[in-house]
Amino acid sequence: MNDIDILKLYFKDEELQKAIKKYENGTPAAYIIGEWEFFGDRYLLNEDCLIPRCDTERVVEKVLDKLSDDGRLLDLCTGSGCIAVSTLKRKLNASGVAVDISPKAIEAAKENAIINCVNGRLDFLCADIFDKPLGRERFDIIVSNPPYIPTKDLETLDEYVKKEPAIALDGGADGMDFYNFLVMEYKDNLTENGLFVFEIGYDQQEKIQETAKRYGFECVVTNDYSGNPRVAVLKKI
Ligand SMILES: C[S@@+](CC[C@H](N)C(=O)[O-])C[C@H]1O[C@@H](n2cnc3c(N)ncnc32)[C@H](O)[C@@H]1O
Numbered sequence: 001m002n003d004i005d006i007l008k009l010y011f012k013d014e015e016l017q018k019a020i021k022k023y024e025n026g027t028p029a030a031y032i033i034g035e036w037e038f039f040g041d042r043y044l045l046n047e048d049c050l051i052p053r054c055d056t057e058r059v060v061e062k063v064l065d066k067l068s069d070d071g072r073l074l075d076l077c078t079g080s081g082c083i084a085v086s087t088l089k090r091k092l093n094a095s096g097v098a099v100d101i102s103p104k105a106i107e108a109a110k111e112n113a114i115i116n117c118v119n120g121r122l123d124f125l126c127a128d129i130f131d132k133p134l135g136r137e138r139f140d141i142i143v144s145n146p147p148y149i150p151t152k153d154l155e156t157l158d159e160y161v162k163k164e165p166a167i168a169l170d171g172g173a174d175g176m177d178f179y180n181f182l183v184m185e186y187k188d189n190l191t192e193n194g195l196f197v198f199e200i201g202y203d204q205q206e207k208i209q210e211t212a213k214r215y216g217f218e219c220v221v222t223n224d225y226s227g228n229p230r231v232a233v234l235k236k237i
Pocket of ligand 1: 078
C-alpha cells in the first residue's frame with residue numbers, strides 16, 4: 001500500500017484533499033495521520049519523533065532473541081519508544097528504561113507504552129545520553145538506534161526524510177559520535193554477560209567493529225533482508 005492509499009484509510013472528502021495536499025508539499029504520511037505501524041504494533045507520533053522504520057524491526061528481532069524472559073533493557077535514543085515497547089510487549093516479565101533528549105518524543109513514547117500495555121514495566125527519562133543519566137545501573141541489553149548519518153550527508157537526504165527531526169539523524173562528522181560514546185561510557189552499565197545491540201548505517205560495519213575492538217568487545221553484524229549489514233551485537237571479550 002502506498003502513502004496515498006494509507007491517507008485514504010484515515011480521511012474522506014475535503015479532509016482527504018487537505019491531507020493529500022500536505023503530503024504533496026512534503027509532509028510524511030505518518031505525521032499527517034499521527035500514527036504508524038511498527039512490528040505489527042500501533043505507534044502514536046508527533047513531528048519530534050523519527051518515523052519507525054522496517055529496518056529497525058531487525059533490531060527488535062535481535063533483542064527478542066538475546067534478552068532473557070525477565071531481563072532488563074535500556075533503550076537509548078528511544079524516540080517513539082518503538083524498540084523498547086515492541087520488545088517488552090513480547091517479553092512479559094522483562095522491564096526497562098527508555099531515554100531520549102526530546103520532551104515531545106518522550107511524551108509520545110509514554111503514550112505508546114500505555115496503548116501497548118507495557119507502561120508498568122518501562123520507565124522513561126528525558127535526558128541527554130551524553131550526560132550519562134543512568135549512573136551505575138546495570139542492564140542485560142543496551143539497545144540503541146541513535147542518530148548515525150554523517151553531518152555532511154544530511155543535505156543529500158530525501159525531502160520527506162528532511163522533514164524528520166535533524167536531531168534524530170545527525171551522528172556527527174563520520175556518523176559515529178553516538179556509538180563511540182555509548183561503548184566507551186556505557187560499557188560499565190552492562191551486566192556480566194550483557195550486550196550492546198545497535199542499528200548501524202549500511203556502510204558502518206567496519207567502523208563499529210573498530211570501536212568494539214578498541215574497548216574490548218567482539219562484534220557480530222547481521223544483515224537486513226536486502227543484504228546490508230544493519231544490526232551490530234557487541235559482547236565483552
Ligand atoms: C534515529 S532516532 C531513533 C528513534 C527510535 N529509537 C527508532 O528507532 O525509531 C534517534 C533518537 O535520538 C534522540 N537523540 C538525539 N540526540 C540525543 C541525545 N544527545 N540524548 C538522547 N537522545 C538523543 C532523538 O531525539 C531521536 O529520537
